[in-house]
Amino acid sequence: MSRTTIDEVAKAAGVSKATVSRVLSGNHKHLRTSTRLRVEKAIQALNFRPSSVARSLTSKRTHTVGVLVADISNPFYPDVFHGIEDSALKEGYSVFLCNTNYDLARGKHYIQSLIDKRVDGVLIMTSSFSQEWLVELERSNVPVILLDWEVQTRGHNVSTIAVDFQRGIQAAVEHLVQWGHRRFAHVGGPPHLQTSKDRRTAFLQAVAAHGIDPATVPVIDGNLRIDGGRQAMHELLSLPELPTALFAANDLTALGILLETRAHGIAVPEQLSVLGLDDIWLAAQSDPPLTTVALPRYEIGQLAMRLLFELLEKPRADYIEVVSTLVRTTLVVRGSTGPAPTGEAPVRVG
Amino acid sequence: MSRTTIDEVAKAAGVSKATVSRVLSGNHKHLRTSTRLRVEKAIQALNFRPSSVARSLTSKRTHTVGVLVADISNPFYPDVFHGIEDSALKEGYSVFLCNTNYDLARGKHYIQSLIDKRVDGVLIMTSSFSQEWLVELERSNVPVILLDWEVQTRGHNVSTIAVDFQRGIQAAVEHLVQWGHRRFAHVGGPPHLQTSKDRRTAFLQAVAAHGIDPATVPVIDGNLRIDGGRQAMHELLSLPELPTALFAANDLTALGILLETRAHGIAVPEQLSVLGLDDIWLAAQSDPPLTTVALPRYEIGQLAMRLLFELLEKPRADYIEVVSTLVRTTLVVRGSTGPAPTGEAPVRVG
DNA sequence: GTGAAAGCGCTAACAT
DNA sequence: ATGTTAGCGCTTTCAC
Numbered sequence: 185m186s187r188t189t190i191d192e193v194a195k196a197a198g199v200s201k202a203t204v205s206r207v208l209s210g211n212h213k214h215l216r217t218s219t220r221l222r223v224e225k226a227i228q229a230l231n232f233r234p235s236s237v238a239r240s241l242t243s244k245r246t247h248t249v250g251v252l253v254a255d256i257s258n259p260f261y262p263d264v265f266h267g268i269e270d271s272a273l274k275e276g277y278s279v280f281l282c283n284t285n286y287d288l289a290r291g292k293h294y295i296q297s298l299i300d301k302r303v304d305g306v307l308i309m310t311s312s313f314s315q316e317w318l319v320e321l322e323r324s325n326v327p328v329i330l331l332d333w334e335v336q337t338r339g340h341n342v343s344t345i346a347v348d349f350q351r352g353i354q355a356a357v358e359h360l361v362q363w364g365h366r367r368f369a370h371v372g373g374p375p376h377l378q379t380s381k382d383r384r385t386a387f388l389q390a391v392a393a394h395g396i397d398p399a400t401v402p403v404i405d406g407n408l409r410i411d412g413g414r415q416a417m418h419e420l421l422s423l424p425e426l427p428t429a430l431f432a433a434n435d436l437t438a439l440g441i442l443l444e445t446r447a448h449g450i451a452v453p454e455q456l457s458v459l460g461l462d463d464i465w466l467a468a469q470s471d472p473p474l475t476t477v478a479l480p481r482y483e484i485g486q487l488a489m490r491l492l493f494e495l496l497e498k499p500r501a502d503y504i505e506v507v508s509t510l511v512r513t514t515l516v517v518r519g520s521t522g523p524a525p526t527g528e529a530p531v532r533v534g
Numbered sequence: 535m536s537r538t539t540i541d542e543v544a545k546a547a548g549v550s551k552a553t554v555s556r557v558l559s560g561n562h563k564h565l566r567t568s569t570r571l572r573v574e575k576a577i578q579a580l581n582f583r584p585s586s587v588a589r590s591l592t593s594k595r596t597h598t599v600g601v602l603v604a605d606i607s608n609p610f611y612p613d614v615f616h617g618i619e620d621s622a623l624k625e626g627y628s629v630f631l632c633n634t635n636y637d638l639a640r641g642k643h644y645i646q647s648l649i650d651k652r653v654d655g656v657l658i659m660t661s662s663f664s665q666e667w668l669v670e671l672e673r674s675n676v677p678v679i680l681l682d683w684e685v686q687t688r689g690h691n692v693s694t695i696a697v698d699f700q701r702g703i704q705a706a707v708e709h710l711v712q713w714g715h716r717r718f719a720h721v722g723g724p725p726h727l728q729t730s731k732d733r734r735t736a737f738l739q740a741v742a743a744h745g746i747d748p749a750t751v752p753v754i755d756g757n758l759r760i761d762g763g764r765q766a767m768h769e770l771l772s773l774p775e776l777p778t779a780l781f782a783a784n785d786l787t788a789l790g791i792l793l794e795t796r797a798h799g800i801a802v803p804e805q806l807s808v809l810g811l812d813d814i815w816l817a818a819q820s821d822p823p824l825t826t827v828a829l830p831r832y833e834i835g836q837l838a839m840r841l842l843f844e845l846l847e848k849p850r851a852d853y854i855e856v857v858s859t860l861v862r863t864t865l866v867v868r869g870s871t872g873p874a875p876t877g878e879a880p881v882r883v884g
Numbered sequence: 885g886t887g888a889a890a891g892c893g894c895t896a897a898c899a900t
Numbered sequence: 901a902t903g904t905t906a907g908c909g910c911t912t913t914c915a916c
Contacts, residue, residue, distance in 0.1 A: 234650065265633075269633055280628050
């Protein structure tokens with residue numbers, strides 16, 4: 185039982201398949217209404233749906249894109265994906281989701297597979313990737329949008345979305361300084377990730393702008409997960425002097441910190457202000473709710489897809505078109521930040 | 535600059551495209567090694583990759599499946615997706631991810647699109663769906679695996695994966711009873727969802743098995759989200775008598791309950807035992823860590839994909855093959871459950 | 885062992 | 901306003 189084809193419809197409607205094709209593609213200009221209706225009725229009757237596969241073979245468009253993410257379980261990505269998907273849906277596109285699981289070889293494999301499938305474009309949103317991927321895509325002439333927080337990008341002519349961490353982090357530091365904080369610390373992500381460096385640098389610069397020597401600011405490495413935050417807070421406790429405000433590289437880290445402060449009887453924000461970054465949904469649900477630098481994830485996804493469409497619209501030239509955008513971050517004030525404790529460093533209980 | 539085709543390879547290797555096709559599909563049986571090598575070299579040299587689109591047109595297989603989920607932001611789905619993806623990858627399949635956002639029309643649209651794209655199969659994992667979807671898929675002869683916790687299934691001949699909530703929930707209740715609990719309550723999901731009913735029924739039956747009249751067990755409706763849990767706990771507090779153990783329909787609800795107990799100074803598990811269901815990663819990270827009935831999400835995904843492949847292997851007949859499986863749930867004991875408080879009902883503070 | 889030719893289900897000139 | 905004819909890039913008989 186094979187699917188009904190355009191030929192059968194043509195036969196049923198007593199026209200040629202060219203005519204059927206015309207009504208399919210809405211080429212109503214030169215079509216007698218009566219025949220159009222007749223064809224449409226036949227289509228209905230036979231429950232005919234044109235094969236995208238056959239269409240793609242001639243049109244050279246699959247209306248399909250591939251999205252590579254590091255790990256969809258990471259709360260960052262689902263929101264990005266929603267943005268991508270909603271933009272894609274509007275243009276009638278479908279999206280292949282590919283988890284690299286932080287595995288470059290797996291990513292390479294997916295890239296190949298996507299190229300073979302003749303996707304119209306690829307979105308790379310993995311936190312790290314290999315140049316090889318870009319090379320493959322480039323020589324297959326597949327447009328790419330890259331979520332740019334890796335240093336490798338430079339030197340390659342790919343379209344990118346970059347995140348302006350500075351803006352939001354500056355606002356956050358200002359907020360803390362206004363509360364009287366002068367002793368800060370930072371819990372970063374894995375130090376080899378560019379995004380970790382970006383966030384740390386933005387923070388230290390912002391702090392420096394308020395006359396605080398960045399060299400005096402303790403920086404502890406986390407892993408962008410809750411347990412990393414706990415661990416970091418633990419280490420922080422052995423410092424001779426506790427800071428009054430803590431900036432974590434992401435919300436999960438901040439949440440871990442929160443958990444650990446509670447275990448040690450440190451009151452947030454009375455004794456310690458804690459600041460996250462991301463604004464995942466969980467941030468609003470913690471106790472206390474987390475003050476954080478919001479990263480517009482949905483918008484990032486949406487934008488990435490839009491940029492891709494921009495690329496797709498332009499007549500595919502032999503040279504690579506490049507488009508780029510910067511995405512803003514903003515401060516969301518909740519309950520985990522407050523006035524700096526007066527007098528002594530926070531008391532340690534427990 | 536169009537992609538290189540099988541013809542060019544044939545020309546370069548000085549053979550016919552039939553021969554190239556043979557080496558592509560590993561038809562080495564009747565091929566002289568020397569020619570095979572020659573062709574392979576040409577393939578390398580031209581960086582030739584056969585078009586999946588063209589292949590699909592003849593082979594009638596796209597090596598592609600569609601997965602419909604309600605909302606990939608729901609922590610339940612990413613794990614399922616990983617399972618699906620890993621199984622799919624092993625067989626060289628790619629997967630379209632489609633969020634219905636709990637919108638039946640959107641789901642319908644995706645189904646149509648997937649059919650048009652000639653996917654080899656569809657996995658439906660939305661918490662609710664419409665019969666229409668199944669009808670469309672059936673008449674297009676597209677195999678479906680359904681994550682079955684909706685009543686609509688019955689009467690339709692679809693392959694399903696069902697979840698055996700009973701087993702895990704029974705174990706959980708037993709665990710609580712052994713700790714002396716006799717006064718239970720349940721915070722369910724939206725009452726119209728079959729899965730909500732299943733969980734509630736399983737719980738009440740398990741409780742009844744220990745000689746407790748289910749009619750005396752308070753049941754409050756939640757929404758499977760944290761805020762629903764908070765709200766439910768709030769309502770619970772106005773009851774004349776507080777239970778000593780609470781079973782929530784899922785972990786997020788339980789986490790919300792935990793948050794609210796803290797706000798009201800109720801100690802968990804000393805005054806109240808709280809039990810969740812799902813075992814999302816967050817469950818291990820809460821304070822206290824959540825005791826929960828684990829739902830093997832990764833395995834569900836893996837299994838779903840495997841079942842689909844089973845269907846795909848069978849010669850596509852005119853009648854619909856049906857395969858089905860039951861997935862087990864298990865109890866994971868952590869810190870949110872403990873001995874029932876002795877004497878009076880828990881004291882309310884704050 | 886390898887080639888020629890037909891066909892998969894469409895679209896897009898080019899005719900009429 | 902509609903039909904005819906080539907492809908699109910492969911796979912697959914069927915010959916030789």
